[in-house]
Amino acid sequence: MQGPVFSFVPGDSFLHTLDPRTKLAAVMLLGILTFRTESFFGIVTLFVFFFALASISGLPARVFLRAVRPMILFIIFIFFAQLFFTKGHVLTSFWILNPSLEGLQNGLRLSARFILLLLFAALMTASTDPSAITSGIERMLRPLPLRWLGVNSFELATMMNLSISFLPILFERAERTKVAQASRGMYFGKNPLRSVSALAIPLIKGVIRDAEELALAMESRGYQGTRRTSIHELRMQRRDWISLFALILFADFMLRF
Amino acid sequence: MIRLENVSYSYSDGKPAIRDIYIEIRKGEYIGIIGRNGSGKSTLALHFNGLLKPGKGKVMVKGMDTRDISMLQEIRKIVGIVFQNPETQFIGRTVEEDLAFGPENLCLPPEEIRRRVERVLAEIGLENYRYHSPKTLSGGQGQCVALAGTLTMEPECLVFDEVSSMLDPDSGKLVLKHVKKLHEKEKTIIYITHNLEELHDADRIIVMDRGRIVLEGKTENVLSNPFLLDLGLTPPPLMDLAERLKKHGVMIPWEKTSSPSNFAEEICQLFLKT
Numbered sequence: 001m002q003g004p005v006f007s008f009v010p011g012d013s014f015l016h017t018l019d020p021r022t023k024l025a026a027v028m029l030l031g032i033l034t035f036r037t038e039s040f041f042g043i044v045t046l047f048v049f050f051f052a053l054a055s056i057s058g059l060p061a062r063v064f065l066r067a068v069r070p071m072i073l074f075i076i077f078i079f080f081a082q083l084f085f086t087k088g089h090v091l092t093s094f095w096i097l098n099p100s101l102e103g104l105q106n107g108l109r110l111s112a113r114f115i116l117l118l119l120f121a122a123l124m125t126a127s128t129d130p131s132a133i134t135s136g137i138e139r140m141l142r143p144l145p146l147r148w149l150g151v152n153s154f155e156l157a158t159m160m161n162l163s164i165s166f167l168p169i170l171f172e173r174a175e176r177t178k179v180a181q182a183s184r185g186m187y188f189g190k191n192p193l194r195s196v197s198a199l200a201i202p203l204i205k206g207v208i209r210d211a212e213e214l215a216l217a218m219e220s221r222g223y224q225g226t227r228r229t230s231i232h233e234l235r236m237q238r239r240d241w242i243s244l245f246a247l248i249l250f251a252d253f254m255l256r257f
Numbered sequence: 258m259i260r261l262e263n264v265s266y267s268y269s270d271g272k273p274a275i276r277d278i279y280i281e282i283r284k285g286e287y288i289g290i291i292g293r294n295g296s297g298k299s300t301l302a303l304h305f306n307g308l309l310k311p312g313k314g315k316v317m318v319k320g321m322d323t324r325d326i327s328m329l330q331e332i333r334k335i336v337g338i339v340f341q342n343p344e345t346q347f348i349g350r351t352v353e354e355d356l357a358f359g360p361e362n363l364c365l366p367p368e369e370i371r372r373r374v375e376r377v378l379a380e381i382g383l384e385n386y387r388y389h390s391p392k393t394l395s396g397g398q399g400q401c402v403a404l405a406g407t408l409t410m411e412p413e414c415l416v417f418d419e420v421s422s423m424l425d426p427d428s429g430k431l432v433l434k435h436v437k438k439l440h441e442k443e444k445t446i447i448y449i450t451h452n453l454e455e456l457h458d459a460d461r462i463i464v465m466d467r468g469r470i471v472l473e474g475k476t477e478n479v480l481s482n483p484f485l486l487d488l489g490l491t492p493p494p495l496m497d498l499a500e501r502l503k504k505h506g507v508m509i510p511w512e513k514t515s516s517p518s519n520f521a522e523e524i525c526q527l528f529l530k531t
Binding site: 131162164165169214216217222223224227228229231232233 | 345349350357359365370403
């Protein structure tokens, strides 16, 4: 199965059954921990922790490879930038480049941190249904005084859900517009700037029409942008509290180094 | 159940879309509305549950005025609309979530939402697609999901706005079969189309042209009315054939024009008699 990056892989592991709020909180905590950990021992421990979670989740390794792959060039760039531009004990010298020991350490640390962040994020998104993630975010945002910004958590959740489900339609429409323009003699290689307007204008028009139709359908089915319930009932179970408690203990242990 | 009193509506540029519409729909009735493109049918459809408010006149649903904002949620519980394009009606990521969208807006408890979703999935025959993305389904199945999404609101009246115009003939028939079943369950049906063949089962037909009602009557009488041709509407082929045979003294009863097999049966019987 070749799904997009960070897509959900259904399953029934311990991680899959956790409440999305537990997992969101865990990813935030692990994110902070990743950037607070300075020592190599700490980073290795975080990798070990990740592998332990990944094996519990039963998710295939390709899920994680797919999450890291698109960022690999960026990570390599960061590594070399740190290696060559950090002042310190010069290891060796090529031409004008003087890689330093500190640079090597910094580069490895920073690359490892980025990889860890991507891996933890992939672990959450692959083990949680996207609509459960949005429900989780909605429930976490609910106590915040969002109405000062003119929105509420229900609207935000609906917006997130719609964006997730409408992205593929947008791409499909762009492809259709491209084919339609090409069949009328538009040559996309010739003048990229002209092709942008030839693509963008019909695309935006189409998207606005789709959005209007969608808004009518939503309104017809009683959507008012106010409080609504959900078919997915979120309930923090004992295992959620235990997991969170264990994670806090782990964070405490890590921060002592 | 629904009453439109002298309803007129104009677009923002002042061009009138519908003019002086008076319709009274009784509970359990099956009404067909036909007209060419641009005759105002779809604008009319949006008036049945208050998605558009009349510029003049009023729309009453079970005694509630659609201009009264506090009544809108109640009105939308009673009247559901299924639109033309299934793709732009999907809100959920999976069929199940899409079906749950309406009841969620009604703030029903999760158990009740699940009960309704379960019941409608079985009713429309979508159990196997429960966790599929509605976008991956065929046009006909997609339109069934759109219908199912309206049914979980448990409306008493369903408005179908050109639901088959983007479907292949077989998928169109599938949707029509569900419409017939719903009518048998005493739901009020308003079926809007420009294809006269789809209206054979309707009790009554309203013909629209340039925003006005130009003809109204029992299905049988409207479909055999030669005035339809002047309005650019082609009568169903079997009705047309029956009309032509009538001129030669061969009478085919109205019920027999519903399908080619019924029609053929009747002709055979007539042959055997002579």
